[in-house]
Amino acid sequence: MWINKRKDFWIMNISKITKLRKQTEQEALKILALYHKCAIVRPTGFGKTGILTKILMKYKKVLFLYPNDIIRRTAINFYNDFSNQSLDTIPNTTFMTYNRLLNLTDEDYEKMEGVDLIITDECHRLGAEKTRVAMLRLLEAFPAADLLGATATPERMDLIDEICMFFDNHVVSKYTLHDAFQDKILKKPYYCFCSYTSDNIDELRHELRLEVDKSDSLTDRENLQALLDSRLIEISTLARMDNVIKTTCEKYLDSVSISNMKFIVFCSSFSHLHDVKNNVSEWFSKAFPTHTVSTLIVTSEKEEYRNNLDNLSNNSGKANHIELIMCCDMLNMGYHVGDITGILMYRGTSSGIVFSQQLGRVLSSGDTSSKIIFDIVDNLHRESVYDSIKHQSVLRNTRQKKYNTLMAKIESGIELTSDEVAEFNLLKKQLNSTSGGNWWSNMNVLEPCDLIATGHMATYRELVAKTVAEPIAMRSRQAWARWIEKGGDPMDMKAVSILSQKEPDAVPLAPFCRLKQVTIKNVLDTMGVKNEE
Secondary structure, eight states, rough: HHHHHHHHHHHHHHHHHHHHHHHHHHHHHHHHHHHSSEEEEETTTHHHHHHHHHHHHSSEEEEEESSHHHHHHHHHHHHHHHTTOOSSTTEEEEEEEHHHHOOHHHHHHHOHHHHHHEEEGGGGGSSSSSHHHHHHHHHHHHHTOOOOOSSSSSTTTTTOOHHHHHHHHHHHHOOOOOHHTTTSSSSOOEEEEEEESSSSSHHHHHHHHHTTTSSOHHHHHHHHHHHHHHHHHHSSESSSHHHHHHHHHHHHHHHHEEEHEEEEEEEEEEHHHHHHHHHHHHHHHHTTTTTTEEOOOOOSSHHHHHHGGGTTTTTTTTTTTTEEESSSSSSSSSSOTTTTOOOESSOOOOOOHHHHHHHHHHHHTTTOOOOEEEETTTTGGOOOOOOOOOOOOOOTTTHHHHHHHHHHHTTTTTOOOOOHHHHHHHHHHHHHHHHSSGGGGGTTOOOOOOOEEEEEEEOOOHHIIIIIIIHHHHHHHHHHHHHHHHHHOOSSSSSHHTTTOOTSSSOSSSSHHHHOOOOOHHHHHTTOOOOOO
16 A cells, blocks of 8 residues: 555656746746746756756757756757667767866857857856856857756845846746645655753853854854854764664664665765764664664775766665765755665755755656655754855964963063862863874864754754745845835835835835745844834
């Protein structure tokens, strides 16, 4: 009965998604015919690259821009399926990475002729400063070419509105991840986020807060603290993660699925990956002692790891086996396979784009079973920030400055208080205990501690708030910025004043809301506009 239910779901799923893809393709073609530019915004796992490939078959010469080789391979596979062929490229299409676009010379442009369609897969990449410049040059070289883009994450953290800039807001109708879950074309994942306790984590957090509290903005302080907490988690030894993994997998996986598992582990950097690889492997070994655990590194760090893309499915189907695919960013986009069990988010991120891309690895319209997400650093409950500290710790030079101040007092003959003596001795001990010959170069290194992990299952409401509500807030900011740019007057930041602005005497807000597919209320609430008279 269980197998029949899964088969029925698969048939219904394929029928529904085929219809939705066809509708999206037809809508995109109509927009291209009218405006010669169109952006396809659809959730991860929808099959956007397949739609792009279907459309390019209607043109004579296509330039296909893409960020990584997985997407190029996916497009070629789609083409072969659609044309019933077995080719290693698409005859009418030139593939080019965004990095290659940045380095095109005048001679390169002279060799490219007759392009009638430019495709930009993962078109949010167009918002990057150097890419924007290169793309504008490309469009000037081929003014008659249609422009077609696709992305699941158009809302960039830097607030650059590439959909407006390059596509003049010509976008297919709205369809969110929530819609995909409701239509049952994507299976809702099981989402486990972690919290931690420790005897000495409070001491470390206190030291961090001394720096964070210097920020003027309460929101900035909260966001910085969340990022710093994830930094603590990344460097610490995590205890009881094996219990969290074991309990969650046994609760949500059937006996067949638990026999052979495959997880993608997202790390924050190459060094972080190598630091935690053995620890993560040990978690799964302890959780499932009868299983064999193997690891595969897929990164751009060196050729051996890049070539491991070809080995992603070699261990599929082995009994009592767990494969851990360790990566940083190469698998963020374009990698969809049906035999994935889940992902581990071991990378703290303030970027909604990165979060959605990592989440997308367990969302595919061909899946018949829900996948598991282990959010080790609790990205789910972190608000997106637009100007994050990224990988730079705010502890940089803090200890050095404190030490120098106290040392200057000593050298000047000023007697330290008992508290200052205690602080000086502690700083001296911390600095002398840092690894490496030059302790001054390690001032930003946090000392690791043991954190005891507890797993919590997220609600659907929490997941939707992260994947749908945050992008709405971002588009609301973009609509507001565009309205002001075109002459809108925020006046006294009261709703009645703003909504009274109408043509021809003033610039109304409503058209800019429609362009960004948000409501007027979304915009007013996001911008903190008051409702009173």
